[in-house]
Amino acid sequence: MTDKTHSKTDHTSLITELATAGRLAQRKLARATDAEKADGLRAAAKVIRADAAAILAANEKDMDAGRANGLTGALLDRLKLDEDRLEAIACAIENVASLPDPVGEVIDSRTSPSGFGLERVRIPIGLIGIIYESRPNVTADAAALCLRSGNAALLRGGSEAIHSNRALHAAFTKGLAEVGLPEKAIQLMPTQDREAVGAMLKAAGLVDMIVPRGGKGLVARVQQDARVPVLAHLDGICHTYIHADANPDMAREIAVNAKMRRTGICGAMETLLIDANFPAGESVLAAIADAGCELRGDDRAQKLDSRVKTATSEDWDTEYLDAILAVSVVDDIDGAMEHIAAHSSGHTEAIITDSDDAASRFLGEVDSAIVMHNASTQFADGGEFGLGAEIGIATGRLHARGPVALEGLTTYKWQVKGSGQARP
Numbered sequence: 001m002t003d004k005t006h007s008k009t010d011h012t013s014l015i016t017e018l019a020t021a022g023r024l025a026q027r028k029l030a031r032a033t034d035a036e037k038a039d040g041l042r043a044a045a046k047v048i049r050a051d052a053a054a055i056l057a058a059n060e061k062d063m064d065a066g067r068a069n070g071l072t073g074a075l076l077d078r079l080k081l082d083e084d085r086l087e088a089i090a091c092a093i094e095n096v097a098s099l100p101d102p103v104g105e106v107i108d109s110r111t112s113p114s115g116f117g118l119e120r121v122r123i124p125i126g127l128i129g130i131i132y133e134s135r136p137n138v139t140a141d142a143a144a145l146c147l148r149s150g151n152a153a154l155l156r157g158g159s160e161a162i163h164s165n166r167a168l169h170a171a172f173t174k175g176l177a178e179v180g181l182p183e184k185a186i187q188l189m190p191t192q193d194r195e196a197v198g199a200m201l202k203a204a205g206l207v208d209m210i211v212p213r214g215g216k217g218l219v220a221r222v223q224q225d226a227r228v229p230v231l232a233h234l235d236g237i238c239h240t241y242i243h244a245d246a247n248p249d250m251a252r253e254i255a256v257n258a259k260m261r262r263t264g265i266c267g268a269m270e271t272l273l274i275d276a277n278f279p280a281g282e283s284v285l286a287a288i289a290d291a292g293c294e295l296r297g298d299d300r301a302q303k304l305d306s307r308v309k310t311a312t313s314e315d316w317d318t319e320y321l322d323a324i325l326a327v328s329v330v331d332d333i334d335g336a337m338e339h340i341a342a343h344s345s346g347h348t349e350a351i352i353t354d355s356d357d358a359a360s361r362f363l364g365e366v367d368s369a370i371v372m373h374n375a376s377t378q379f380a381d382g383g384e385f386g387l388g389a390e391i392g393i394a395t396g397r398l399h400a401r402g403p404v405a406l407e408g409l410t411t412y413k414w415q416v417k418g419s420g421q422a423r424p
Ligand SMILES: NC(=O)C1=CN([C@@H]2O[C@H](COP(=O)(O)OP(=O)(O)OC[C@H]3O[C@@H](n4cnc5c(N)ncnc54)[C@H](OP(=O)(O)O)[C@@H]3O)[C@@H](O)[C@H]2O)C=CC1
Pocket: 131, 132, 133, 134, 156, 157, 158, 159, 160, 192, 194, 197, 198, 213, 214, 215, 216, 217, 218, 219, 221, 233, 234, 235, 236, 265, 266, 319, 391, 392, 393, 394, 395
């Protein structure tokens, strides 16, 4: 199928065709053993290494187009592949192969009041549609995690990465075919037309779950069109709150890291909240500004450093993904948690404090997917959490929150093991 403009009906029938093939492949995959799925992933990694020249040539096409279209340095960096990054992609796939298969795990076992045995057993979700940004490694990570957990995937990456994604997808599925696993278990959307995303979001009964991984445009589309359950992986308006009892050196180091380590990732801190009774606010702001960050703050923050520009109300709801930080001075922990409740996107928030009581209140009461004590929000990552890889960071309220890896891609069924019970 080529990338051409389709009518609305065409998009619906395209998604029906892809989803039907994906569901059939998923049923075949469900019969594959742990070893067969691991072998499939190792074969995929081998083909990616063998086809490196073709994949890198495809990526160069994307990079040329990206440069011609004026993509920023940060976007080009996410798009770029080289031999080392390709090797890291192959290693990540092998890493997923070496993780335990989540399917079939008994997560709960009990005896019913009537005496029959009950087990809750992990099973795949089914066919998962994943919409994500122009970062080719996500194609391989998502494909590997879905396959390992027995799910079929319909992948829809960012348009700037189209050639890289097609080349990686071709290599990945070639590896699956070599060991007899169904190639259609991992499909790549054959068109970049955003109407096809709309059709996928509406495909209730055909697609079991959608993972949208992206920013505001995608959020708006998901809110408008979704009829399929959504595991949202959306923007990160992440906060760090420096409590009155924070260690000043630790606060400074964590705040600079949370903002400046990589400004373009969803786990980067976007707003710093400083307690009015924290004695070293000046030195924290000076360190962040000296590291090259623009500061925008309220009146009290402006008094701490002359470089702090006046924040507008929009700043508290902005994901800069850049060396810009919003700063507010809050009265106390309640003020900090109120600010977070009003402006967070539910991704990651951190408190810096030596007070166990304050830490315990913050971790217990702040309602985000990840809450941290004395650590940088930049640790919001499946690899850093020891999960092997991640589809991304789930920012919603469904069964999987924070870094989503193998377990997050499963659901469960109850298995009843009776010995002739009939209900009275
Ligand atoms: N929570 C998480 O795990 C992660 C979140 N993010 C968030 O993603 C954002 C940055 O990503 P960015 O590069 O801007 O990606 P975008 O949100 O622009 O795009 C991501 C994907 O969504 C598609 N898309 C965007 N808008 C629409 C629409 N209206 N209809 C259909 N498809 C659409 C894009 O397609 P197209 O090719 O057509 O542009 C692309 O495939 C940040 O907010 C960041 O926090 C990023 C990574 C991980």
